[in-house]
Structure formats: structure tokens, C-alpha cells
Amino acid sequence: MSGIRVSALFRPLNSKEKTYHGDSINIRGIDSESFVFKDEKDEETEFRFDKVFFPGSEQADIYEFLALPIVKAAASGANGVVITYGQTGAGKTYSMEGPSIIQCDEKQKGLLPRVVDGIFKAIKSSDDIIKYTIKLSMVEIYMERVRDLFDRSKDNLQIKENKMQGIFVNGVTEISISDSAEALRTLSTGIANRAAGETRILILALNSGPCVHMLISYISQRSGFTPVLDTIAICYGSLYGKLILVDLAGSEKAEKTGAEGRVLEEAKSINRSLSALGNVINALSSPGRGSHIPYRDSKLTRILQDALGGNSQTALLCCCSPSPSNASETLSTLRFGARAQHIKQSAHFNVKEDEEETISPPAVSSTKNESMERILAKLAERMEPEDVQLLKQLFVLEGIFFDPNSVEEVESAYEDVTSRTISSLQKAVEELVATVDELKKENETLKALPQESYMLLNPTLFNMVNVDRV
Numbered sequence: 001m002s003g004i005r006v007s008a009l010f011r012p013l014n015s016k017e018k019t020y021h022g023d024s025i026n027i028r029g030i031d032s033e034s035f036v037f038k039d040e041k042d043e044e045t046e047f048r049f050d051k052v053f054f055p056g057s058e059q060a061d062i063y064e065f066l067a068l069p070i071v072k073a074a075a076s077g078a079n080g081v082v083i084t085y086g087q088t089g090a091g092k093t094y095s096m097e098g099p100s101i102i103q104c105d106e107k108q109k110g111l112l113p114r115v116v117d118g119i120f121k122a123i124k125s126s127d128d129i130i131k132y133t134i135k136l137s138m139v140e141i142y143m144e145r146v147r148d149l150f151d152r153s154k155d156n157l158q159i160k161e162n163k164m165q166g167i168f169v170n171g172v173t174e175i176s177i178s179d180s181a182e183a184l185r186t187l188s189t190g191i192a193n194r195a196a197g198e199t200r201i202l203i204l205a206l207n208s209g210p211c212v213h214m215l216i217s218y219i220s221q222r223s224g225f226t227p228v229l230d231t232i233a234i235c236y237g238s239l240y241g242k243l244i245l246v247d248l249a250g251s252e253k254a255e256k257t258g259a260e261g262r263v264l265e266e267a268k269s270i271n272r273s274l275s276a277l278g279n280v281i282n283a284l285s286s287p288g289r290g291s292h293i294p295y296r297d298s299k300l301t302r303i304l305q306d307a308l309g310g311n312s313q314t315a316l317l318c319c320c321s322p323s324p325s326n327a328s329e330t331l332s333t334l335r336f337g338a339r340a341q342h343i344k345q346s347a348h349f350n351v352k353e354d355e356e357e358t359i360s361p362p363a364v365s366s367t368k369n370e371s372m373e374r375i376l377a378k379l380a381e382r383m384e385p386e387d388v389q390l391l392k393q394l395f396v397l398e399g400i401f402f403d404p405n406s407v408e409e410v411e412s413a414y415e416d417v418t419s420r421t422i423s424s425l426q427k428a429v430e431e432l433v434a435t436v437d438e439l440k441k442e443n444e445t446l447k448a449l450p451q452e453s454y455m456l457l458n459p460t461l462f463n464m465v466n467v468d469r470v
């Protein structure tokens with residue numbers, strides 16, 4: 001999958017819409033990927049997405065097209081994100097959950113229960129030797145605070161970032177699950193805790209390891225290493241895939257909600273976070289984009305930074321009403337989706353460090369390679385070509401990841417690898433100095449011995465010391 005996979009979904013008309021406009025709808029399908037949309041002024045615009053789900057589409061088809069490839073990739077250690085976007089009542093939650101995640105007709109099942117089933121299926125069909133741990137977290141963003149839906153006392157969680165996990169919610173409750181039924185029961189407690197109208201984020205973390213076939217490929221790579229790199233060889237033990245499902249809050253304008261007081265404040269906060277998402281998408285999709293992408297402008301964009309900026313497989317479902325009465329909101333949802341289509345990404349595998357196992361990370365992505373080359377070019381200005389070659393291998397081994405568009409992160413990755421290399425070189429130098437000291441001492445002892453003892457101990461040394469004395 002390249003870029004973000006974007007689909008538009010038109011739910012069936014509801015009874016209210018039918019009352020006002022009968023059966024009329026403002027879209028005319030062209031094929032499974034495109035349609036003509038008629039706005040409030042009867043102007044027509046053609047839209048094309050990766051797939052269009054017209055009214056009456058099957059929930060199973062949406063899952064298979066948007067989420068299944070991501071589920072499979074997550075089971076092999078890649079990050080994935082599925083987002084539903086659209087105005088209130090457009091079908092985001094229905095698409096995500098279906099009428100209920102616990103008791104529901106098979107046909108109506110939403111993405112969430114299907115994703116959970118899909119993960120367990122992928123695990124069952126994988127190699128027996130791989131052991132998986134699956135953990136669930138569920139948060140909502142309420143008035144720019146990240147709240148834990150499994151533990152309501154945690155109502156202002158912080159978003160952090162590290163090299164192995166990328167972006168993560170610090171201190172969030174993670175519940176281990178071992179089968180679909182348990183996962184759905186757990187999820188339903190989180191769903192019961194949510195506030196109406198907020199953005200809900202479900203994080204499924206999959207850890208797997210040890211993985212033997214990767215151990216073999218690691219050994220074959222190691223055979224070419226010099227002893228210097230051996231001393232800093234990094235051990236890998238497990239892969240983890242992070243799968244995030246995001247049911248966004250309604251995208252309509254705050255004023256349109258007719259709310260007042262606290263509810264209006266909530267609506268404005270939702271608008272701010274969705275407009276921050278729009279700004280990030282605009283920045284990422286602009287052809288001559290600069291290096292600054294405003295991920296830090298909202299909690300939502302910060303959590304989705306990996307998803308939008310590079311190292312995840314991402315699917316966006318733009319949920320719409322097909323009714324002329326919602327034309328202006330539908331148009332803005334479609335435009336949002338059209339912009340998102342221009343974002344280019346590259347998913348890569350996450351390899352978690354482990355002290356006991358040694359496996360090689362899968363191949364790095366092309367974006368990461370570009371970043372790597374850039375950093376190596378910088379290093380080449382001040383290092384010997386052989387050392388740069390060694391670093392190149394180290395980059396590949398270490399599976400370094402960072403946002404290649406962020407100068408800050410490029411710098412920190414550069415500093416990280418440089419300082420590790422320097423410390424390993426320092427260690428090697430210290431060992432050499434110790435060896436030289438030992439040899440010197442040995443030499444002194446030998447010099448102090450009478451000549452006859454030299455000859456008995458080692459005739460070669462005797463000759464060397466003699467030469468030295470001459």
C-alpha cells in the first residue's frame with residue numbers, strides 16, 4: 001500500500017432525510033472508485049478515491065479493502081491506523097463498531113470486531129514458533145486531554161516518543177488479551193466509559209518474538225562484520241506492531257451544533273483538533289512542503305504523527321450522508337479525503353531490542369534509506385570511508401527510525417548513532433591501551449632478566465630485546 005488508502009462511504013438515507021428530500025441523493029456513481037457530487041448550488045464535482053462504498057455497501061467489503069491489509073501487516077510488525085472521519089451521524093461509529101461490538105448480526109459487524117478477529121486469525125496462521133502478546137489500550141481526547149477509557153482516574157495522559165515505540169501514550173492502561181471474545185468484552189467496558197461526541201482512539205499493540213527465521217538471517221549478515229562492529233552489534237528479540245483505530249468526533253462546525261456553554265466549548269475544542277488534523281494533512285500533501293509539519297498543535301495530530309507522517313499503513317474512511325440536506329458538510333468531508341490522498345508514506349517494521357535474542361530487522365524502507373544516506377553523507381565529511389561503511393551496516397541493523405522530514409529528529413538520530421559509535425570506539429581504544437600496557441610491562445620484566453634466561457624463555461624475544469639494546 002502506498003500513501004494513505006482513502007475511501008468514501010455513503011450510508012443509506014435516514015428517515016429524517018427521506019422526510020425532507022424523499023429518495024433523492026446528491027451523488028451519481030461512475031465506477032467503484034469515482035462519482036459525481038452535486039453541491040448546494042447544483043454544481044457538480046467529480047471525486048476519485050481508492051474505493052467508493054455506495055449506500056448499501058457491505059461492512060465486510062469495507063473491512064477487506066481498508067483494514068485487512070493493515071491487520072496482516074501489523075501481525076508482521078508494521079504499524080497501522082484506520083481512521084473514520086465525517087460529520088455527526090454520517091456513520092463513523094457504525095462503520096467502526098456496527099450496531100454493537102458484542103451482540104451483532106455477522107453482516108452488520110463493524111471494523112473493530114473484524115479487526116480483532118482478523119488479528120487472532122493472522123496469529124493462528126503464523127509460524128508456531130512466534131509467540132504473540134496482544135495488549136489493548138483505549139483513550140479518548142476530551143478538551144485536549146487524553147483520557148484512559150480503561151481507567152477513568154487517568155484523565156490527562158501525556159504523549160511521548162521514543163525510538164523503539166515511536167509515538168506512545170505514557171502510562172496508558174494496557175490490557176493483555178488472549179482471544180477475540182475476551183478482547184471484545186474488554187473493549188465494551190472502554191466503550192461504555194466514553195463521552196458522547198469525542199474522538200476515540202483504540203490502540204492494539206502486538207508483540208511477537210522470538211522469531212527464529214530472522215535469527216538465521218542475522219547470522220548471515222554478521223559474517224561480514226569486522227570485530228569493531230561486533231563489539232557494538234545490537235541484539236533484536238521481537239517485533240511489535242501497533243494498530244490504531246480512530247473514531248473521530250463529528251467534523252461539523254461548532255456553530256452549526258447549536259450548542260451553548262460547556263457543550264459549545266467542547267465543540268470548539270473538537271473543531272480545533274480536527275482543524276489541526278486538516279492543517280497537518282495540508283502540510284503533508286503540499287507538493288513543495290517545508291520541513292515543519294504542525295503535529296504538536298493538538299493531541300490528536302501528535303498521537304497520529306506516525307500514522308500520517310511516515311511509518312504506518314494508514315486507511316481513512318470518509319463517512320458521508322448522501323442527502324442533499326447535508327451537501328455542504330459532505331463536500332468538506334470529501335475535500336478532506338481528497339487532500340489526504342496526496343500524502344505519501346512508507347510503512348516499516350518495528351524491531352524491539354531484546355537482550356537475549358538476536359535477529360535481524362527486515363529491510364529498511366526507501367524513505368529511511370534516503371535519510372540514512374543523508375546522514376552518512378554528513379558523516380563522510382569527517383570520517384574515513386571504511387568507518388562510514390560500518391555505520392551504514394549499523395543503520396540497517398539498528399532499524400533506526402525517525403521522521404525524515406523533521407530536522408530535529410534527523411539531528412537526534414544522527415547524534416544517537418554517532419555517540420554509540422564513539423563509545424564503542426572508545427571502548428576498543430581502552431582495550432588496546434590496556435593490552436599495550438600489559439605488553440610493555442611484560443617487556444620490562446623480560447629486559448630485567450639475565451640474557452641466559454631470555455634465551456631459555458624465548459629465543460625470538462631474546463633477539464628482539466638484543467636488537468633493542470643495540
Ligand SMILES: Nc1ncnc2c1ncn2[C@@H]1O[C@H](COP(=O)(O)OP(=O)(O)OP(=O)(O)O)[C@@H](O)[C@H]1O
Pocket residue numbers: 010011012014086087088089090091092093094095197248249250319
Ligand atoms: N452504513 C450504514 N448502514 C446502515 N445504517 C447506518 C450506516 N451508517 C450509519 N447508520 C446509522 O446512522 C446513524 C448514525 O450513525 P453513527 O452513529 O455511526 O454516526 P457517527 O458519524 O458516528 O456520529 P457521531 O459523530 O455522533 O459519533 C445510526 O443510527 C446508524 O445506525
